[in-house]
Amino acid sequence: MSALPSAIEPARLATLDRGYREAVRARRSRAVLIGLAIVLCTMLSAISAEVEPATLFANIGKFTSYIGRIFVLENGQPVWTRPAEWFWGLEDWLSLLLETVLIAYVGTALGTAGAVVLAFFAAANLSPHPVLRAVTRRWLEFCRTFPELVFALIFVIAFGLGPLPGVLAIAIHSMGALGKLFSEVAENIDLKPVEGVAATGASWPVVVRFGALPQVLPNFVSYTLLRFEINVRGASVMGFVGAGGIGQDLIEAIRKFYYADVSAILVLIIVTVALIDFITERVRHRLGDSGAPA
Amino acid sequence: MLRLQQVTKRFGDKKAVDGVSAVIPKGQLVGVIGRSGAGKSTLLRMVNRLETVTEGRITCGQINVGTLSGRHLRAWRARCAMIFQQFNLVGRLDVLTNVLIGRSFGVSTGRSLLKLWTDADRTRALAALDRFDMAHLAAQRADTLSGGQQQRVAIARALVQEPDIILADEPVASLDPRNTRLVMDALQAINRELGITVVCNLHSLDLAREYCDRLLGLAAGRLVLDEAPNALSNARARELYGLEAADVVGEPETLPVAAYAMPLGSLSVAPSGVPAQ
Ligand SMILES: Nc1ncnc2c1ncn2[C@@H]1O[C@H](COP(=O)(O)OP(=O)(O)OP(=O)(O)O)[C@@H](O)[C@H]1O
Numbered sequence A: 001m002s003a004l005p006s007a008i009e010p011a012r013l014a015t016l017d018r019g020y021r022e023a024v025r026a027r028r029s030r031a032v033l034i035g036l037a038i039v040l041c042t043m044l045s046a047i048s049a050e051v052e053p054a055t056l057f058a059n060i061g062k063f064t065s066y067i068g069r070i071f072v073l074e075n076g077q078p079v080w081t082r083p084a085e086w087f088w089g090l091e092d093w094l095s096l097l098l099e100t101v102l103i104a105y106v107g108t109a110l111g112t113a114g115a116v117v118l119a120f121f122a123a124a125n126l127s128p129h130p131v132l133r134a135v136t137r138r139w140l141e142f143c144r145t146f147p148e149l150v151f152a153l154i155f156v157i158a159f160g161l162g163p164l165p166g167v168l169a170i171a172i173h174s175m176g177a178l179g180k181l182f183s184e185v186a187e188n189i190d191l192k193p194v195e196g197v198a199a200t201g202a203s204w205p206v207v208v209r210f211g212a213l214p215q216v217l218p219n220f221v222s223y224t225l226l227r228f229e230i231n232v233r234g235a236s237v238m239g240f241v242g243a244g245g246i247g248q249d250l251i252e253a254i255r256k257f258y259y260a261d262v263s264a265i266l267v268l269i270i271v272t273v274a275l276i277d278f279i280t281e282r283v284r285h286r287l288g289d290s291g292a293p294a
Numbered sequence B: 001m002l003r004l005q006q007v008t009k010r011f012g013d014k015k016a017v018d019g020v021s022a023v024i025p026k027g028q029l030v031g032v033i034g035r036s037g038a039g040k041s042t043l044l045r046m047v048n049r050l051e052t053v054t055e056g057r058i059t060c061g062q063i064n065v066g067t068l069s070g071r072h073l074r075a076w077r078a079r080c081a082m083i084f085q086q087f088n089l090v091g092r093l094d095v096l097t098n099v100l101i102g103r104s105f106g107v108s109t110g111r112s113l114l115k116l117w118t119d120a121d122r123t124r125a126l127a128a129l130d131r132f133d134m135a136h137l138a139a140q141r142a143d144t145l146s147g148g149q150q151q152r153v154a155i156a157r158a159l160v161q162e163p164d165i166i167l168a169d170e171p172v173a174s175l176d177p178r179n180t181r182l183v184m185d186a187l188q189a190i191n192r193e194l195g196i197t198v199v200c201n202l203h204s205l206d207l208a209r210e211y212c213d214r215l216l217g218l219a220a221g222r223l224v225l226d227e228a229p230n231a232l233s234n235a236r237a238r239e240l241y242g243l244e245a246a247d248v249v250g251e252p253e254t255l256p257v258a259a260y261a262m263p264l265g266s267l268s269v270a271p272s273g274v275p276a277q
């Protein structure tokens, strides 16, 4: 036994111990308080938004019957008995799905490019000027405030029907969402390399490029891949407002009660999203293991 | 010639550096010594303008360092290279790129961003690395190197800036004795062979005595000592370092018991003072 641990005076030990216990107790009671507050807020907001569980239970039958209905062909047989008839429009749908993925891809690429640049203006530790930082942050907030569909609708009115408004809508929303995430990543970097580069007399873009970018790149790539998957889902409903992709066929099938078509298109979307989820997950893990080259 | 006139740095109410005046002629190897918190780092960082100057003037020829901004400030930083205790390399980049970053003031921003270094710059960087036997590691990622190797890369980066002054903030504080020698020898060689002024914060008085032409001593931000290393007696050094003297000054002597009483007393924990997280 070492003599060291018992060398402390009993009175002093008691004081330290009491201090520690009080701190822990304070922390625990605060956790309970926060928990209670969350439950209370949930109840209050449910009441004020008129979320009535009764309505939900009363109508759940309608929902399940609709789900049941979309898996039945015109002739009354379940869809899986005749796959060829179920997926009669496969060729069109696949090309629309490809368009959907491309809308998501281009939108993500454009949005990410904007987000990378703006994130460094928005990061407290790197921003060249506080005013520039404030303006950038407000702009990013604006970009992510409205759902993509709202932007899409506005762009459809401005540019007409087609994939272009969808791409722009996704790009703007992604720029806002990723810009915020990226700037938070940038705010947590080690500033020593940044100082090292700045001390050589390098200009601001060079300081960011060499001091900060290599540190944030793996995280940026990871968030971007995640965003791509989200954007494929977002792009699949762009067609609802005429902004391209599979959504236009889906909304038509829903409106015109082509029940089997609804399920066929939904299945295609789910498979596509799952596939992209799987691939991006793979890539992200790879990056996590080896780190991205800078 | 670097001239400090009544240089002061305030953080809030606290004076980290307090009215320091000194003239450092070209080609000198100056050691700045003093206990932890004395203001050594702050003083050096003001010269490179990583910190602003609160009061007083730092001048070099016609240049008033305190008021520089934009391109002039970057030109000044390129002229006075900085070396850090923690090396401050970009760990994820390879060694040669880290050294080439030292050229970035002279290269257009566009070319730097795309790493379009000229052959001349690449040659300079390799030559600087080779000077410290590091050229064979040029392609390796900086964070895979040992501390001593990283510091030599940092010195190579400083060297390709072709600076007039090198400011070294405790360059050997994270290194073992062998690497300490290598790094201090490198700094001394640069000073002697290239005539570059070196201002070096050092915690170890033995090193300061061995390598420096002149010692500046700081205590609580004030300049309390400015003399040749051999003129500095152990007694004065002990005074400067106070409680840290035993770590710093060569031959250990027993300190008065009273000296230990203070830090122990200040450790007492009042229950109300325990921070609730
Ligand atoms: N950014 C800052 N904000 C507030 N106070 C600071 C800041 N930087 C330094 N200080 C304070 O200024 C004083 C001098 O610090 P400085 O780092 O220059 O000391 P030092 O002599 O380099 O010490 P060390 O040997 O530990 O590196 C210290 O009291 C420190 O707490």
Ligand SMILES: [Mg+2]
Pocket (backbone or CB within 6 Å): B040, B041, B042, B169, B170
């Ligand atoms: Mg220091």
